[in-house]
Amino acid sequence: MNGIYRPRDGRVIAGVCAGLARRFGMTPWTVRLLALLSCLLPGPQFVAYIVLWVMLPNERHMARTY
Known part of the structure; x- marks a missing residue:
């Protein structure tokens, strides 16, 4: 995955x-x-x-879009 997203692990x-x-x-x-x-x-x-919290997608959302 490219770009910036909020990962599920390590939060x-x-x-x-x-x-x-x-x-x-x-x-x-x-x-x-x-x-x-x-x-x-x-x-x-x-x-x-x-703002970044709201704007950055979750990792699982990114996985569904690609």
Whole structure:
């Protein structure tokens, strides 16, 4: 499967960081740490996470469409 999707395995909250990590070839914990550290900076990080949660399809939905 190509693209970004929220995997069934390896989720902590919604699978957003795990999906981004798989897409960009990183470990999920690295992406989670970067997301956590970004919360120290001003900006809409929580809103971006929620938007990605809603917009990224689940892995099982991706399997049905291909």
